[in-house]
Amino acid sequence: MRLENKVALVTGGVQGIGRGIALRFAAEGADIALNVRKDDARSADLRSRIEALGRRCLVLPFDVAHVGASASAIVHAWETLGRVDILVNNAGIEKHASFLDVSEADFDAVQAVNVKGAFFVAQAFARRCRDAALGGRIINISSVHEELPFPNFTPYCVSKGGMKMMMRNLAIELAPLGITVNNIAPGAIETPINTSLMQDAAQLGALMGNIPLKRLGTPDDVAAVAVFLASSDADYITGTTTVVDGGLLWNYAEQ
Template sequence: MKLENKVALVTGGSQGIGRGIALRLAEEGADLVINSRHENDQARETLAQIRDLGRRACFIPADVGVVADCRRLVERAVEQMGRLDILVNNAGVQTHASFLDASEEDYDQVLDINLRGPFFLAQAFARHVRDRGHRGRIINNSSVHEELPHPNFTAYCASKGGMKMLMRNIAIELAPLGITVNNIAPGAIETPINRDLMNQPEKLDTLLQNIPANRLGQPRDVAGAVAFLASDDADYITGATLVVDGGLLWNYSEQ
């Protein structure tokens, strides 16, 4: 197991891609801290699945759009698990609105959770790693939309473009501390957030025409990439985005 004796924090880890990442890291030997805004049945189910794999796991509620919560989340994770080695900034939101109609509230929500949270979680995590004197991994769940425009989702695209430059900058600053920083950029992944799409065959077919692999991605596709970047096999990789999209990014066109 490549991640034995490591402890990972996965934000938004109770369902969808976050759950897939958490379970894959557990399969590789890591113990897990799962976060979402509130503990619920999905979070408890994720914890049970991790423990069934023989790993330690705990849940810590926090709103990653609030800086004080970010710092408290890292502090409590260290208190409960003893240390943190891997941070996966997975939590994210998106709102559908044309640029002319987007509200300040929409913008603030998206930027707070998708960019402010990863910034200050990474800062708190890096300080912990520095103070303990061990190595660390920061992996951000970004999106193909850190590169690809997506009309009616401008705030979301801006947050992911910002995440790309955040990753590149702190990769340089944190490399001397033995901390690597990378992004995963998923394309269209089959998760609960896409449930409406799955129930609209015409829209789904149009999307699949843009994906050379001719299928939606699965959480396991993203989780495998995260597990690789968290492992020693990726020790010399930092400041990079690994695209996981079945070829969508360079084949996409608005219909």
């Protein structure tokens, strides 16, 4: 198991990509600190699945957009689980609106979770790694839209572009502490955020025309890359984005 004796904090971990990563990490030997907005039946089910794999699971209900709550959660995870070696910044939201109709509230909400949240959770994590004289891994779940325009989702694209530059800067600043920082950029993945797309035959067909591999990705496609980046196999990799999109990025055209 590639992550044996490691502890990973996964934000937004109750569904979709975050859930897939939490389960895959646990299967590879890691204990899991699971960030959720609230501790409910979904988080209880996931905790039981992780524990059934023989791993510990600490559920941490907090909003990543609240800096103080994030910092306190990092402390709690460290004290309860003994350490945190890996941070997966997965929590994210998007709002659909044309540029001319984007509200200030929606713009601020997207940036607060996708950029500010990832930034300050990473800061709290890196500070604890520094104080404990331990290295670490930061893995940000970005998007192909850190590169690819997405009309009617401009605040989301802005946030993912910001995450790309944040990753590059942190990779340089945190390297002396032995902390690597990388992004994973998924394309179209079978997750709850894409439910309406998957139920619309016309939209789905148009999308498939842009994906050379002719299928949507799965959370496990992304989780497999996350395991690699979290493992010792990726010791010399930092400051990079790994695209997981079936070829979408370089074959995309607006319909």
